[in-house]
Amino acid sequence: MVRFLLIPLILTLLRAKSTQALVIGFALLGGPALAHEVRPAVADFEIEDTSLSITVRLNAEAIIAGVNLSQVDDTNDSAQAEDYDTLRTLSDVALADAFKETWPAFADGLKLRAGDITLTPVLGKIDVIPEDNAENPRDTMVSLSAVLPPGGDPLQIGWDARFGSLVLRQGETVEAPFTGIVEPGALSPPLPRVGSFEETAGQNFMRYLISGFDHIIPKGLDHILFVLGLFFFSMQMRPLLIQVSAFTVAHTITLALATLGIVNIPGSIVEPLIALSIVYVAVENIFARRMTPWRPFVIFGFGLLHGLGFASVLGEFGLEPSRFIASLIAFNIGVEVGQLTVIALALLAVGLWFGQKDWYRARIAIPASVVIALIGAYWSFERVFL
Template sequence: MGKLLLLQIRVVLLALLSMALPFTATAHEVQPAVADVEIGPDTVTITLRTAVEPIIAGVNLSEVEDTNDSPLSDQNDALRALPPADLAAALTESWTSISENITLTTGDTDLLPMLSEVDVPQVGDIEIRRDSTLTLVADLPEGDDPVVFGWDAALGGLIIRQIAAGTDDAYEAYLTNGALSDPMPRTGVAQTSLGDAVYRYVVSGFDHIIPKGLDHILFVLGLFFYSRAWRPLLWQVSAFTVAHTVTLALATLGIVQPTMWVIEALIALSIVWVAVENIWSGGKKEIGWERIGVVFGFGLLHGLGFASVLSEFGLGSHFIASLISFNIGVELGQITVIAAAFLLFSLPFGARSWYRARIAVPISVVIAVIAAYWVLNRIGWAGDIPYLA
């Protein structure tokens, strides 16, 4: 029985490690494009921010989560190394075929999005995603028919934002699988219902934890494996929730504007800290204020990480409801992680005398090792580590 249990634990640890490795190098991760739409009397102008290299290379972004997984990844990487003028020229040359995957209509009329301007950043670290800014312009026919915008699933996810000039009204939509925007009127903005906003942000918050937030998952697991007693877990989760709610709101309002690579590195360091503390001082039935204070401080960091998602989506006219809904989604994700850990570890093995020595401590070691690599990776010190780099 003991050998079987050890085998099960090894399998779980290897699974955790194999889950973590694909997420360590996020430089090639597929992320949605962001389109700001402005509709005037005679023209529609779309300011599009995205990585154009995979689009030029023809990578099907609906089939991969990382461009390294595409058979066209070599072409994508070669385009990343091009100087701005050369990449802009490559985009211009390919624009006719690319624009065939874009839908821009008003009424029964198809509009032709012309590539007006291209702003490509200078070549830096070619392992880092480079977002270019494209300005698309199309002439509008006479009339007052609304505008519909979207693109083929192969171009990836698309966040659309329409803001009415001189007002606080806004329309946001996150489009996937080739979906199209709601009709956007030429005066005012498309209206998102309160129900749609709540649903979208709850789903987005949950999605930011499961499956996309492996760093947040490991942090929550670090809290879980500190002790089997419910009181320490309740205090830690409560402190973490209050803290990340505060900074999520502050960052979304623009009161705090952090440097994200620093925040991401510190988030990884927070995971190392809680995991190591589990190893040295976990297993207690009570929890000290020191641990609660540390978790609260780390929760402030994680809230800034959550805010990076909302900075892309925006919150529009349903600001409070959307913010609360996103936070609810995050909490549901965290509760799901804790429930899964309870069912897999605490319920079947928690009463055994060897639970801490054979389960809580070994898993905390693995969490600490993974997060330590993330720290090095996010500050640029892990490029020479074989296999992981």
Template sequence: MKMFSRPINQVLASLVLAVLLLLPGLAGARAHEIRPAIADLVFVGDGTVRLEISLILEAALAEIGVEHGDTDDSPNSGRYDDLRRLDESGLAVEFGRFERRFLNGVKLTSDEGEIALDVTAVELEPVGDTDFARLSRLSLSGQLPVNARDVVFSFNPAFGPSVIRVPDAQGEYSYSAYLGDGSPSEPIPVEGGLTVSASQVFFDYIGIGFTHIVPKGLDHILFVVGLFLLSPRLKPLLIQITAFTVAHSVTLALAMLGVISVPASIVEPLIAASIVFIAVENLATSRLSPWRPFVVFGFGLLHGLGFAGVLTEFGLSPAHFVSGLIGFNVGVEVGQLAVVAACYALFGAWFSDKSWYRARVSVPMSLAIAGVAAWWFVERIGLIA
């Protein structure tokens, strides 16, 4: 027994270190990603203008602003968690207290001044699974000034980011813009006709794709780290990353086109299971098998469905579907490469050629990743609250 004590102690010490390094991730395992409020601007035709807003109302009530990528990053996270546990009637009471503050932060202005808005309908979902953010729907309406030619939308950044969309008569979105920093939209013509260039959409969605990985995509980050741990060498790693990117691009495009649709309640547990698989494989073997890129490709198909759940909300217009989709994928790829670069800078460049790399780095970190992802899996299938 004595002959094994030193290596075992080294592995255990390394495992403790890996868990400590991953504590931010462990804390975020139960956290909720901040989704933008989606506001559809509708000109009724009788002088009335409506805003149909879908949002995580609890995050707005807790005033978790655009500077946070996750609700747990905010000092108001406790308030958010309390609101998440309220039933519909309790949340409605809280919104009633907050309504005037909310209306002061959601603005439509024309060249003749601010348009007064009133809340005309509130639709709240049951509490459900608190591991998933629930969406609430608010209807706001106001009267356009007689000579108004266009309106500008703004959303208080204290309530989080927002997306403004303008649906046409066919239900497609002739215009959509991501207002991540609380800046106002472009002037939106009352008579329609506003469009954005394909290049602007492309660059906007690069940023959206990147932030969906860094810092918001902890599950995708751990997946990429798991790929790195088994084989830090550049060529096989790039082959795996490329396979993953091609695969998630395929399912993302198909999901955005409405060809396939899988509910998050199925996709999210499977994404967690894919991370467990990669981490456990790291523990079972020290060599990169020739079939691993094909496995990674299969998991990439799954992760693409996860990306689609976010991107679908943004309402890409058909005219900009290709540029937006490519931009988002470029952003995701840059985010993944940033994770790889960070792994290489932190330990790959220093330790990957050491004889003890597997025992002290790869195995302990893979154990920690497997533990986090296994916890996510049982959470997401509802075995624990």
């Protein structure tokens, strides 16, 4: 959200025709992503005859510290950053005890309903997942349950906006289990107590399309910078189309293969390589004035990596087996719309104003590529060594 709100400021800076302003704008855009970002919580639920059981994987330190996860992309940006860092030093057992003390406030923020009846959650087991690397956020598994009232009123699940987004997944006890993202402060659609959640093909398509777009804007800063690297290479339409087409075909392939489970490469390998891909395209922008024969093939290779990054989102979000192909296509379309939006914003910001100027490459394209390369280089180092 913070980066998205900075777009108008960056557009103003770009129109100033100042290299310094351009560098400042991209520094603002890139800054918040240089530390560990907030991730959505994931809740797996089961509906039984008389009870609802939920296991939530969440960032307990952020919840205890009172970080508003709907307003920040990184815990370092919150007013409670110091409290959060202090909680990060607790042992796993001490963190579980601290969450037990926070439970009443957390329970008040839960929204569990059966029709018009509000359900009372009961805390169960708390498991803090050990994390060897102190620089990575710990996951805490919180189990809770609620007694269902008589009758067949459908259930709705959600929580306060301050807890952020919630990936909601139903167990395999029904033929077509529900999976979806509940936005901060919202409630899930009504979930039947018996049988499967019914969603039209159009609703399912739009849900995955929006998720794909959201993964680019505002959450996919690394993908945004890569696309901007393609844009700043040349203002001519043919090179841009060749690059974007190669990138699109490639990430579509690996998105499908990874989602099907055919390809599985750890994020610890993929994420640094994605950062290096940003460095490569930006550096080549600085030194190459024309499309080299190998650049489309290199872009294709990098697209394969980015497709694996996109697949990590679907890994948490899940795909309904009965609509697997349609959901995958919808998500990919959402990604493409997001990428085209990035290019359109770049055109509006600099292309239409300065693209045909003699000084465009020297004053805008090269400085922008330098900043993109520096951000990518920092991410490469951070994702390998920090």
